[in-house]
Amino acid sequence: MSVVDALADLYALVYAEPPYLEGPAQxxxxxxxxxxxxxxxxxxxxxxxxxxxxxxxAYGWTMAAGTWWSRAKEEPPAEVRDRDKLAVLEWIVHPRYRSRGIGAELMRRLLQGRPESWATLASDPRSLANGIYRRNGWRVAGHSELPWGPSMELLVRDLARVAAGERSDGGGSWLST
Structure with a gap:
């Protein structure tokens, strides 16, 4: 199975759950x-x-200094807007493997060694994941409206505060590309 197929299958499984309830079109x-x-x-x-x-x-890419989420209702603080950011687009764990530190290890590896000053992601405030993000140092920097879904919180994390040596043992095998 290709990585794209495996990612799409995992995405389908995770986002079929409440509050997302996504289907084949999504x-x-x-x-x-x-x-x-x-x-x-x-x-x-x-x-x-x-x-x-x-x-x-988990994956993401660089959001250049001076840019922000396209559907944001407000600008972020200047210290965020004016610096390069890692835009985290997906951070998902199979339901059977949750609460084992896998999500934390995915994010640790994604953030490790990044040149950007900040990381940012969009989160459904109704989701359990939103609470996890906040407990792990993410804070609200704005909101966005999506034409196909609920209002989202735009969260940020200061990468200078991410400890370089932190590690959680999430089990499994790991691959970064």
């Missing part, structure tokens, strides 16, 4: 967008596998 949009995402400046993909099964993934 999965098709995700799959179709992957090649463009992977071609962006600074793209990094981190995968977690258990044997041959993809159990987690």
């Amino acid at each position: 999965v098709a949009r995700f799959r179709a967008g992957l090649p463009d995402e992977a071609a962006r400046l600074g793209f990094r993909l981190v995968l977690a596998r258990e044997g041959e099964e993809l159990i987690g993934a």
Whole structure:
């Protein structure tokens, strides 16, 4: 199975859950967008596998200084806007493998050694993941409106505060590209 197929299958499984309740149309949009995402400046993909099964993934790319989320309702603080940022587009873990530190290790590996000053992601405030992000140092810097979904919180994390040596043992095998 290709990485694209495995990612799309994992995406479909994770986002079928509440509060997302996404279906085939959203999965098709995700799959179709992957090649463009992977071609962006600074793209990094981190995968977690258990044997041959993809159990987690995180990826993002560089959002240049002076830019912000296209559907944002407000500008972020200048210290965020005026610096390069890692835009985290996906951070997902298979439901059977949650609460084992896999998500934390995915993010640690994604953020490790990045040249950007900040990381940013969009989060559904109704999701369990939103609370996890906040407990792990992410803070709200804005909101966005999506034509196909709920209002999202735009979260940021100061990468200068991410400890370079932190490690959680999430199990599985790891691959960064």
